[in-house]
Structures are given as structure tokens and as C-alpha cells.
Amino acid sequence: MTDRTPKRTGARTSTGPASPPRVSGVGGGRTPTGPVALRRLRTGAPSGFVPAVLDRVGLHPGDGFVLVHGPAGDLFVAFTDEGISAVVPAAVVGGDGERFARHHHRTTGRTARPAARPPAGLAGALRSGRARNLRYDLSGLTPFERAVLTTTLEIPPGEVRPYGWVARQIGRPRAVRAVGSALGRNPVPVLIPCHRVVRTDGHIGQYGLGVPLKRALLSAEGVDLERLERLAAGGVRFVGSDSTGVFCVPSCPHARRIGAGHEVRFRTADAAEVAGYRPCSHCIPVPVRSAS
């Protein structure tokens, strides 16, 4: 087995059957060759390896799922080898895994089996409300839907943005309704926070899983719903600070810090700009103006 044909292997420097070929570029002092250095060469299979193997043997692995505590009730979270593929509140399917598996099969066409471990980072993301670094499997969606969801992931916990904001951020400012329906089809609610997208007039708006859950999720992350609704009822869409000259959407953390005597309310972004206020760079209440 070790006798290789010396005539051919590295023919120029071959010095005998057992001698390894010259190693060029090695040196510059001692190279660590001990167990610790060798241990560092341990690598994992690349992503996509497992699906590729299963595909080759004609198996469709189905999704794994876990039941976890969410910010407003337990959640079934399903995932493939590529990432999280579905989230369903336990209350919707009625707490047991069998029923979730049936629900998952009905809605996605894929089977689901209980997994030993949740996907990496899930627990932390549910605790903090920041789930943008999790991996998602959105492979069944259109590019438009994926763009809407990816943008929605950027909305920080405790803040809300209007549908029009999402439409603008993905470069389709007129597609407000389409954004609404794409969010309504969000396969991974709670994690991709479509509950943080509200009506342009500031009202809380609809939610695929029911408005009470939307309110519960927002309250759980510290959104002051009463304040937002009071402002919305009064036609206020933006608030500014007369000491900084900056205006924001009402749920922006900068807006919430404005002192009582310094809050200025606006019905439109134009009114704010006419009054000499500039848009906040955190919540981006209006499109960034180009030079014109």
C-alpha cells in the first residue's frame, strides 16, 4: 500500500520508495507538530453537505422541530439543515407535537419530527428579541417576500415601523399592500418580527395570528401601545425634539427620550421638514433625500 511507483511520483526528486516528496515552503523555524497543533486541523463538513448526501440517497429529511417558550406563549419552531423554516404558536395547534407535525405537513408539504436540540442561537434570540443573526430557510418564498422579511428583521425589539417604511426600504415604495400580504404569509412569525410592522397612520393594524397576539408581543418587548394609539388617534405620525431638531417615528428610542416640554408633534413628514426638523438616522422616518 505504501509502495508507490517512485518513477512517477514527484519524479524529479524521488529518492526511494518510502521517501516522501520534498516539502517546499516549509520551514522558517520549527513548526508545531504535536497533538495540540494537529487538533487544530479538525474541521466540520461544509454547510449543505447533509442535504446533498440525503438527496443522493433519495431521502427527504423533513424538518426537525422543538417546542420553546416564546415571549408571549410557547412556540413550535421547525428547521431544516439550512435554517429555521417555520414558527407556530403552540396555542394555534394546541400544544402537542403530533398536531404540530400534521399542521406543518399541511402548510408546507414537509414532514416534521421532534429534534434533540434547537437550532443554534434560538434561545438567545427569543430572550433578546434580536433574531437577525439566526439562519432561516426561506427557500419556498419569492424574492419579493424574502426581501420584505429580511428588511423586517432589521426592526429592533421595542420599535415599530409602518408598512410603507418596509416598502421604501426594499426599493418598492408603492408596494405597500404587497408588503402587507407578504408579511401576512411570514412563515417564521415572532422571530422575523412582522408584529413590529404597523399601519401607516400609526394604528396597530392586522396580524396573521390575531391582533391580541400582536399586542401581546409588542407589550412584552416594551412598546407603549397606549401612547402609540393615543398619538395615532390624534393624527400624529411623527414626533420631534425642539432641542435637537430631529424628528422620529413615535416608537423610536430617541423619540421616547424626548423630555416632556420638548416634544413637538407632526402629522406629516413634510410638516416636520418645513418646520426645520431633520429625519432621525436610526428610525429613518422619511426616505433619505438625494441631492435634488
Add this chain to the structure above:
Amino acid sequence: MAARRDDLGDDAAAGGGTLACLSGDLDAGYADFVRVHADAVYCAALRLSGSRADADDIAQETFVRAYRALQGYGPDRVRALEARPWLLTITLNLWRNRLRSAARRPRTTAPGRPLDVADPEPGPEERAATAEASRTLVRLLGALPEHHRVPVVLHHVVGLTYPEVASVLGCPVGTAKANVARGLERLRELGARRPDKEEP
């Protein structure tokens, strides 16, 4: 609080690393089986072959062959298998076959050729020295003759126990230990050798 509930995963997923779970329903358990062993098989294929493309081929083929073999095995035979050494035996054979066919077609990878694969992620600057050392070590490994390279890779890189190495090599445990030690010693000699000196 996102405490997870293990009670859901009991029979179907827990113990996915053992072949016992495959003895009932191969198709249901095979995905988890691949997930559990993918890293070890891929790592062995990569460090033996030295090329990512070859490693991908060899490691995938390992699991395809394993699946076909398991389809023909009865439950008792499946239960008696030791998953890791069994898989790596397949990996090793596939790699050796590849070396042989490469030897017949000289334009492709020559056996024992210095390996060109370093650490997958070079890492930030502070780890640059380590990354460079790893690249060098990869080249040294490639310079080891096969009877030294295989035991060293299996034990020290992939992390197989001595009994597992022995099972893959088809030799007594004592012999496996000695081969690992000799391989490590040979690697040390290669590392200590000045690059500008010819071999004796």
C-alpha cells in the same frame, strides 16, 4: 425564557449517533445519522486527501455507500456495527481507490503530493501565526507516507480512540498505538528538518 423541552425528542432523535436507531427504520434515522457523523467523515477525507473537492466527493460517497450497505443488513448486524470506525473504513477505502486510479492517470492528484488545503477560515490577524502554522502542518501531513498519515489523522485530527483506530486499520490496539506514535515522531522529524536541506 427559552428553555427547551427534551421530552419531545426522546425516541426519534436522541441517540441519532448510534446505529441502533437505524435498525428499526433506516430512512427515518439516516438523516440524523449523517448529521452526527458528517464532521468526522468529512474531516478525515479532507486531511487524508488534502483537497476540498476530493474531500466532498469522498465524504458524500462514504454516506451513500453506507446507506446502501445498511439497506442490506439485518437489524442484528446493524446493531453490532460500530458507527464511526465502520464509516471511516469506507472513507479510507474510497480514498485509497482514488489514489490508485490517480496513479493510473498521472495528470490528477499524485499520491503523497503536498497538501494545498489550510485552515478553512484564515481568521483575524491575531490568529494569523496559528493559521500559517496550520498551513505548514497540513503540508507536512501530506508529506507523511500513508502508513503514518492515516493513524495520525484518525487519532490526532479526527479524534478517534485507539480501539477505533485499530478497528479501522484492522490491527490490534497496541499496533494502532505504536503506529500513531511513530507517525507523530516522523511528523516531528519533518517539521524539524531545515527546508533548504536535501533529504538523506
